[in-house]
Amino acid sequence: MITVGMNYRVIQGKQDDFERKFRAVLHALESADGHVRSSMYRSIDDDCAYLIISEWAEQERFTEFIRSPAFKEVTDWGKAEILTGRPHHTVYKQ
Numbered sequence: 001m002i003t004v005g006m007n008y009r010v011i012q013g014k015q016d017d018f019e020r021k022f023r024a025v026l027h028a029l030e031s032a033d034g035h036v037r038s039s040m041y042r043s044i045d046d047d048c049a050y051l052i053i054s055e056w057a058e059q060e061r062f063t064e065f066i067r068s069p070a071f072k073e074v075t076d077w078g079k080a081e082i083l084t085g086r087p088h089h090t091v092y093k094q
Contacts, residue, residue, distance in 0.1 A: 001057060001058070002059050002062060002091055003053060003056075003092040004053070004054045004055075007088040008049075008050045008083060009048055009083060010049075010050060010084065011048070017082055021074065021077070022040050025038075025074060026038060029054075032065050034058055034064075035054070035056055035057075035061070035065070037054075037055050039052070039053050040053075
């Protein structure tokens, strides 16, 4: 089991778009092999700062997901339209 922490900073005014897209990604993750659960949190001090916590059965399944065309499509959209910079991801192995 691994837990991945993904930190995002969203352009001011784009929070609703980011949250709406995350809901769609959650739906897609329901059928992803090895995905256990994911949740999104927003900072109480900075409403443009988000943390997504995602649990996976194994590192290989998460790696397959982030290399998928669907994930690439979402990240390309985020870079072009939503995020202020590159996200920061941390993997915690259990």
